Amino acid sequence: MKKYGVDNVMANASNQKPQDVYFFCTCLVDLFVPEAGLDAVALLEREGVRVHFPEDQTCCGQPAYTSGQPEEALAVARQQLDLFPEPWPIVLPSGSCAGMMRHHYPTMFKGTADAAKAEAVAGRVWELSEFLVRSLNFNRPDCGQSCSVALHTSCSARRETGALSATRSLIQGLEGVSLKVQEHESECCGFGGMFSVRHPEISGGIVRDKVASIAACETDALITGDCGCMLNITGHAAKIGRPLNGKHLATFLLERTGGKTAAEGKL
Amino acid sequence: MNQPLHFVPSDEFRQRAQAVVENPALQKSFRGAMDFLQNKRLAQFPDDVALQRLRDLGEAIRQYSLSKLPDLLETLEAKLTANGIQVHWAETPEDANRIFIEIAQAQGARAVIKGKSMVSEEVELNHALQAAGIEALESDMGEYIVQLADEKPSHIIMPAIHKTKVEIAELFAERIPGVDYTDSVDELIQIGRKVLRDKFATADIGVSGVNLMVAETGTLCLVENEGNGRMSTTVPRIHVAITGIEKVVEKLTHVPPLLSLLTRSATGQAITTYVNMISSPRKPGELDGPDEVHLILLDNGRTQAYADPQLRSTLQCIRCGACMNHCPVYTRIGGHAYGTTYPGPIGKIISPHLLGLDSTYALATASTLCGACAEVCPVRIPIPDLLIRLRTEAYKNPATAGEAVRGAGSAYSSVAMALWHGWAATYRYPTLYRLFTWCASRLRFLTPRKQGGWTRNHVAMQPAKRRFRDRLNRP
Ligand code: SF4
Numbered sequence: 001m002k003k004y005g006v007d008n009v010m011a012n013a014s015n016q017k018p019q020d021v022y023f024f025c026t027c028l029v030d031l032f033v034p035e036a037g038l039d040a041v042a043l044l045e046r047e048g049v050r051v052h053f054p055e056d057q058t059c060c061g062q063p064a065y066t067s068g069q070p071e072e073a074l075a076v077a078r079q080q081l082d083l084f085p086e087p088w089p090i091v092l093p094s095g096s097c098a099g100m101m102r103h104h105y106p107t108m109f110k111g112t113a114d115a116a117k118a119e120a121v122a123g124r125v126w127e128l129s130e131f132l133v134r135s136l137n138f139n140r141p142d143c144g145q146s147c148s149v150a151l152h153t154s155c156s157a158r159r160e161t162g163a164l165s166a167t168r169s170l171i172q173g174l175e176g177v178s179l180k181v182q183e184h185e186s187e188c189c190g191f192g193g194m195f196s197v198r199h200p201e202i203s204g205g206i207v208r209d210k211v212a213s214i215a216a217c218e219t220d221a222l223i224t225g226d227c228g229c230m231l232n233i234t235g236h237a238a239k240i241g242r243p244l245n246g247k248h249l250a251t252f253l254l255e256r257t258g259g260k261t262a263a264e265g266k267l
Numbered sequence: 268m269n270q271p272l273h274f275v276p277s278d279e280f281r282q283r284a285q286a287v288v289e290n291p292a293l294q295k296s297f298r299g300a301m302d303f304l305q306n307k308r309l310a311q312f313p314d315d316v317a318l319q320r321l322r323d324l325g326e327a328i329r330q331y332s333l334s335k336l337p338d339l340l341e342t343l344e345a346k347l348t349a350n351g352i353q354v355h356w357a358e359t360p361e362d363a364n365r366i367f368i369e370i371a372q373a374q375g376a377r378a379v380i381k382g383k384s385m386v387s388e389e390v391e392l393n394h395a396l397q398a399a400g401i402e403a404l405e406s407d408m409g410e411y412i413v414q415l416a417d418e419k420p421s422h423i424i425m426p427a428i429h430k431t432k433v434e435i436a437e438l439f440a441e442r443i444p445g446v447d448y449t450d451s452v453d454e455l456i457q458i459g460r461k462v463l464r465d466k467f468a469t470a471d472i473g474v475s476g477v478n479l480m481v482a483e484t485g486t487l488c489l490v491e492n493e494g495n496g497r498m499s500t501t502v503p504r505i506h507v508a509i510t511g512i513e514k515v516v517e518k519l520t521h522v523p524p525l526l527s528l529l530t531r532s533a534t535g536q537a538i539t540t541y542v543n544m545i546s547s548p549r550k551p552g553e554l555d556g557p558d559e560v561h562l563i564l565l566d567n568g569r570t571q572a573y574a575d576p577q578l579r580s581t582l583q584c585i586r587c588g589a590c591m592n593h594c595p596v597y598t599r600i601g602g603h604a605y606g607t608t609y610p611g612p613i614g615k616i617i618s619p620h621l622l623g624l625d626s627t628y629a630l631a632t633a634s635t636l637c638g639a640c641a642e643v644c645p646v647r648i649p650i651p652d653l654l655i656r657l658r659t660e661a662y663k664n665p666a667t668a669g670e671a672v673r674g675a676g677s678a679y680s681s682v683a684m685a686l687w688h689g690w691a692a693t694y695r696y697p698t699l700y701r702l703f704t705w706c707a708s709r710l711r712f713l714t715p716r717k718q719g720g721w722t723r724n725h726v727a728m729q730p731a732k733r734r735f736r737d738r739l740n741r742p
Contacts, residue, residue, distance in 0.1 A: 025735045025736070027694070027704075029735055030704060030734050030735040030736060031704050031707060031708060031730045031731065031734055031735075032728060032729075032730060032731060033731070034731045034733065034734055034735035034737075034738050035731075037735040037739075038735065038738055038739065041739065053736070053739055053741065055697070055736065056697035057697075058694045058695070058697060058700040059694045059700075061694075063690070064687060064690065064691065065655065066636055066655055066658075067658060067662075067687075068655065068657075068658025068659040068660075068661060068662040069659070069662060069687045069691075070659055071691075072687045072688065072690065072691035073691075075691045075695045076691055076694040076695045078695070079694070079695045079696075079697070107652075155635070155636075155637035155638055155639070156638075159638045159642060160638075186639075187595050187637075187639070188595045188635050188637035188639065190595065190635060191635060192634065192635025192636055192637070195632070195633070195634065195635050195636075196720065196721060196724070196725075197718075197719050197720040197721050198632055198633075198720060199281065199284070199632070199633050199720070200720035200721070200723040200724055201281055201284050201285035201288055202284050202288060202596055202599055202600060202633060203635070203720075203724065204288065204723060204724035205288035205289075205294070205599040205600075206595050206596070206599055206635070207724060208724075209298075209599075231725070231728060232725065235721075235724075235725030235726050235728070236724050236725050238725075238726045239722075239724060239725050239726050262738065
């Protein structure tokens with residue numbers, strides 16, 4: 001059983017820099033925020049890693065799993081298990097989906113014929129920032145103008161991966177960037193997948209406060225490693241007419257360290 | 268959104284929640300109170316390694332106790348009886364109330380003074396007593412306020428946390444005869460105390476909850492800060508304790524770690540002002556204590572949770588309230604919106620056993636699964652996993668839902684199921700998925716402007732012009 005509240009730093013950090021990785025882009029990035037995925041791939045490739053994108057990937061199954069539809073979740077999750085035949089790390093630009101595959105796959109598949117496969121996949125899953133820091137020792141000089149950012153770490157990234165400290169250290173490694181901490185920084189943004197649709201009253205109250213605390217920091221950008229949180233926070237900010245400049249961590253890192261981003265402004 | 272939008276949670280719950288979310292004064296006061304409690308707790312756990320060890324211990328003790336629950340309850344009953352404490356078993360709230368009233372009537376009791384007890388709220392003892400013509404007065408300051416206002420507790424540790432000082436001042440002036448308006452906290456407390464002191468002297472029965480019961484020694488442990496718990500359990504002639512069957516531990520040595528976790532997690536205190544260890548009625552030659560001590564042990568659905576290997580962890584709870592203090596949902600909607608005796612994350616996971624999933628599944632869906640509760644829970648209850656499990660039970664087809672949880676299958680809808688089937692059918696076949704997402708991006712101009720609950724708070728989501736996979740340059 002997973003233990004909440006402990007530092008979930010991955011034990012599978014190795015001394016050898018991997019040459020190949022699988023990239024699981026997540027369904028949200030594929031359809032809604034492709035730039036985040038493209039920038040993540042660019043970051044990885046610039047570090048000399050060959051990035052493999054299994055074309056048959058779809059979704060980790062989380063929407064059904066958290067909605068109490070384990071059979072549907074299992075059917076979709078099972079489809080992902082065969083996509084990673086080589087023993088390479090599997091990198092995701094999302095703490096939420098990484099948490100799903102790493103922590104929930106073993107439980108979901110327990111007692112099924114695919115249990116061993118699921119365990120093996122789960123053990124190779126990395127959230128992007130965590131992979132950059134712990135496996136690739138990412139260390140590129142900042143070449144952007146000085147700016148300030150706020151950071152939002154998704155709850156899964158915070159509690160189910162080692163992304164919290166990794167993301168912070170990546171941002172703190174950028175000389176020209178000052179990181180401002182919003183009030184109640186560790187609190188959920190209120191997204192929760194289907195929760196935001198089923199309980200808009202409550203979800204709206206939470207994201208309202210999140211947007212207010214970030215806006216109060218008056219930073220140049222809001223950085224997050226999860227597109228779900230980003231769409232929630234910036235989507236609400238836009239709705240109330242106080243737009244926030246939300247950027248996926250991959251995009252921000254790439255742009256600060258002299259890479260060419262895919263976005264050209266549009267996120 | 269490319270996921271089915273199908274769910275309409277219980278309207279009443281949503282309306283109550285909305286009313287609180289849109290009330291700036293309440294938002295401010297909940298936030299302030301929760302921040303205060305969070306900080307108090309944090310100050311008690313400066314060393315995270317030590318905290319995690321203590322949580323491991325707390326979890327282990329509670330799991331061990333539950334693993335032997337039937338045996339421990341038998342031992343407990345034998346020990347308590349040997350100590351002179353009368354044990355009563357109540358399967359339902361009605362049983363508990365009936366037993367209580369029988370005890371009261373046998374003694375001709377007319378007035379009852381109550382220490383804080385969430386289980387007495389759970390069975391709605393005050394109502395039952397009123398109906399039987401017995402007066403019941405709450406002696407815990409928070410409970411007293413709530414009773415005076417004719418409300419229910421909104422928090423399991425701080426029952427009146429939803430009330431501001433001014434509201435309490437007005438309430439006192441309006442409802443307590445001969446009291447003038449004052450918003451000095453000290454004066455308010457003195458006023459309350461005076462009313463209660465008089466009642467302690469005249470009540471026939473004192474009621475209390477129980478924090479832990481020790482099987483080996485037959486001891487009831489009760490922590491509190493106001494001294495009203497000690498008064499309720501010693502001054503009146505009869506003491507009736509009421510609690511759930513899960514509160515038992517085997518040994519006295521199991522108590523200190525759990526109490527330490529409880530008080531630090533709940534109110535940020537290293538220990539409460541009073542720790543009561545009750546092991547018998549007054550013995551010959553003793554100066555104080557009641558002539559009779561009774562313990563009512565309530566099941567009320569707990570054995571249902573107990574019977575399921577995963578749901579059993581619900582019963583590890585020591586009712587510290589930390590989960591609600593850290594919950595972004597509780598912070599927004601407060602305790603009353605839940606509509607159940609136990610609000611917050613613990614309420615979401617325990618209420619389905621007490622009340623049935625049919626009437627409570629909306630609560631299980633009202634969570635982002637952020638995990639803040641599980642992160643602070645002193646006995647490591649995996650609350651988000653339990654919420655997912657309860658959602659699963661709720662959405663099962665009633666025909667095959669099984670009997671693990673009463674009310675399973677009550678949220679089932681064939682339309683929703685068809686949508687999920689459709690979703691899974693699309694996402695499990697890469698070709699279909701590609702076709703679907705290709706269409707969604709090429710036909711993005713057809714994306715609906717209104718997207719159910721989403722566009723209430725957000726601008727509409729629109730697929731990108733070209734998907735990630737279309738833009739990824741691959742040879
Ligand atoms: S579930 Fe855990 S945190 Fe919540 S009241 Fe029970 S013991 Fe405390």
